[in-house]
Structures are given as C-alpha cells and as structure tokens.
Amino acid sequence: MTGAVLPPLLLIGSGKMGGAMMQGWLERGISEVVVVEPGEISLCKADGRIRHVRTLSEVPAEFHPVAIILAVKPQQAGEVLPYLSAYATAGVLLLSIMAGKTLSRMAAEVGVAQASLVRAMPNTPAAVRQGFTCAVASGSVDQTQRELSDELLSAVGDVAWVDDEALLDPVTAISGGGPAYVFLLVELLEKAGIEHGLPPELARRLARKTIIGSGSLLAATDLDAEILRRNVTSPKGTTERALQVLMAPDAWPSAVPQAIEAATSRSRQLGQS
Ligand SMILES: NC(=O)C1=CN([C@@H]2O[C@H](COP(=O)(O)OP(=O)(O)OC[C@H]3O[C@@H](n4cnc5c(N)ncnc54)[C@H](OP(=O)(O)O)[C@@H]3O)[C@@H](O)[C@H]2O)C=CC1
Numbered sequence: 001m002t003g004a005v006l007p008p009l010l011l012i013g014s015g016k017m018g019g020a021m022m023q024g025w026l027e028r029g030i031s032e033v034v035v036v037e038p039g040e041i042s043l044c045k046a047d048g049r050i051r052h053v054r055t056l057s058e059v060p061a062e063f064h065p066v067a068i069i070l071a072v073k074p075q076q077a078g079e080v081l082p083y084l085s086a087y088a089t090a091g092v093l094l095l096s097i098m099a100g101k102t103l104s105r106m107a108a109e110v111g112v113a114q115a116s117l118v119r120a121m122p123n124t125p126a127a128v129r130q131g132f133t134c135a136v137a138s139g140s141v142d143q144t145q146r147e148l149s150d151e152l153l154s155a156v157g158d159v160a161w162v163d164d165e166a167l168l169d170p171v172t173a174i175s176g177g178g179p180a181y182v183f184l185l186v187e188l189l190e191k192a193g194i195e196h197g198l199p200p201e202l203a204r205r206l207a208r209k210t211i212i213g214s215g216s217l218l219a220a221t222d223l224d225a226e227i228l229r230r231n232v233t234s235p236k237g238t239t240e241r242a243l244q245v246l247m248a249p250d251a252w253p254s255a256v257p258q259a260i261e262a263a264t265s266r267s268r269q270l271g272q273s
C-alpha cells in the first residue's frame with residue numbers, strides 16, 4: 001500500500017507521540033484526519049485535511065474512519081476505550097501505542113471481543129522519522145488492516161512485527177524508553193565536562209555531538225557495537241580506564257539489566273490496570 005494516500009483516520013491524543021506520528025502521516029499523504037485532543041494541537045490547523053475536536057463526543061457522526069489511533073496515556077484509556085465499541089463492532093482498526101495495555105485488556109474495555117486491535121510500541125525518534133516500532137496484531141486483524149498499520153507506523157521509522165505479545169514489555173523497556181537512557185548519558189557527559197572546567201557551551205556541544213556522531217557511525221556500518229567500542233579503546237589508553245569503571249560488575253553490566261527489568265515489569269503492571 002506504500003505510495004497510496006492514507007485513508008480517513010481518527011487520532012485520539014495528540015501529545016508527544018501522537019503529534020509526531022501525525023506529522024509523519026501528513027508528509028506521507030493523508031486524506032482526512034480528525035484529532036481528539038483536549039488541549040491545543042501543534043499541527044497546522046489551516047491544513048484542510050485536519051479537524052481538531054476536544055472530546056470524542058464532538059467527532060462528527062458523518063465521519064467514518066478506517067482506523068483509530070490511540071495515543072493517550074495508559075492511565076487515560078478508561079476515558080476513551082468504552083466509547084469505541086460502535087467503531088469496533090463495525091470492524092474499524094484500533095491501533096494503540098499505549099504502554100502496557102494488552103490486546104485482551106483493550107478488547108475487554110472496548111467491550112468487543114472480536115475488535116481488530118494492534119498494539120504497537122514506537123519511540124520518540126519518530127519525530128524525525130527515525131523511530132523504531134514493534135507491533136503485534138490480534139487475531140481479528142485482517143491482511144488489509146495489518147498493511148495499513150504497517151504503513152502508519154513506517155511513516156515514522158522502522159517497523160518489526162512479533163507474534164508473541166509478551167515481547168512488547170521488554171520492547172517497551174528497550175526501544176520505547178531507550179531514547180531516555182541515551183539522553184541521560186548526554187546529560188551526564190555534559191555535567192562531567194563542566195565539572196572538569198570546560199565552558200558550559202563547549203561541554204554541551206561535546207556531549208551532544210559525541211552521541212550524534214556515534215549514532216551516525218553505527219548507522220553507517222554493519223560492525224557490531226562491541227567492535228566499534230574496541231576501536232575507541234586503545235590498550236593502556238584513556239578509554240580503557242573509563243571502561244574499567246563503567247564495565248565493573250556492579251556498574252553498567254548490572255545497572256542496565258536491572259533498569260530494563262524494572263521498566264519491563266512496569267509495562268506488565270500497566271497491563272493489569
Ligand atoms: N513518550 C514516549 O516516548 C512514548 C510514549 N508511548 C505511549 O504513547 C502514549 C502517549 O504518550 P505521550 O505522547 O508521551 O503522552 P502525552 O501526554 O504527550 O500525550 C497524550 C495526549 O493525550 C491527551 N489526552 C488526555 N486525555 C484525552 C482524552 N480523553 N481524549 C483525547 N486526548 C486525551 C493529553 O492531553 P492532556 O495533556 O491535556 O492530558 C495529551 O495531549 C502513551 O500511552 C505512552 O505509553 C509509546 C512510546 C514512546
């Protein structure tokens with residue numbers, strides 16, 4: 001379906017993720033979208049393809065979306081899902097990016113056991129079309145709906161599909177939250193630079209460009225990250241000393257798995273609420 005204009009969509013929640021995805025769809029080509037968002041939307045309201053309403057009850061009755069994208073917080077799902085049963089009964093695709101919310105839980109809250117549901121986990125690099133999304137489909141999703149989901153998600157980056165929904169919890173911890181860990185590293189490098197007397201603006205540039213450049217290097221090669229790391233680490237040099245600290249058993253090799261485990265179990269917990 002690549003290259004085709006996207007069909008009418010209903011986007012519920014146009015915050016950081018919903019807004020980023022929407023931008024990708026506008027660029028990809030979209031026929032019509034109604035955005036439900038209680039606050040202002042950052043998108044160009046003069047674009048005749050976009051209609052902004054503040055509540056679900058304001059969605060025009062004559063508007064018939066082919067897909068509904070759920071981009072509210074999982075804690076806000078209860079304000080939305082119970083009002084989608086008519087759409088679900090009519091076979092409209094429901095595509096959720098809510099962390100933790102399982103397919104079965106969403107079907108139960110919508111009140112339609114056979115709802116066509118896709119659960120997806122993107123990440124914020126979607127804002128620059130460099131996202132990564134992992135998705136799983138319920139048994140009711142047909143081939144056309146799966147292709148449409150793929151089209152919507154690939155408008156903002158790479159997409160991988162899995163069959164085992166349980167994998168979405170560690171995916172959420174690794175690629176969903178992953179950008180935050182990288183940005184934390186930028187923050188810490190910048191802070192350390194300042195503590196070592198670098199002018200703040202230089203410390204900021206060093207930290208940012210180091211991550212940006214490393215990402216570009218990673219993107220430009222098939223070499224494993226381990227090789228790229230070894231390429232920086234001269235025997236008896238400076239990096240080796242830093243890595244002795246970071247790679248100590250009680251440092252990153254234990255902190256990173258613990259962090260991923262904590263986020264994975266929080267994703268599972270959100271699925272129960
Ligand atoms: N941020 C991230 O990195 C990622 C987030 N996600 C998931 O994406 C979803 C959205 O996250 P994010 O974009 O960060 O959150 P945001 O808070 O930025 O966006 C959610 C938006 O939904 C709005 N909203 C609240 N209630 C309703 C309602 N009843 N109807 C319509 N809109 C409503 C909120 O408005 P208001 O602020 O006024 O409440 C807000 O603008 C979450 O479920 C999250 O788990 C997935 C992958 C990555």
Ligand SMILES: O=C(O)[C@@H]1CCC=N1
Nearest residue numbers: 099172173176177178
């Ligand atoms: O922190 C969260 O819950 C969401 C899901 C992944 C990234 N942000």
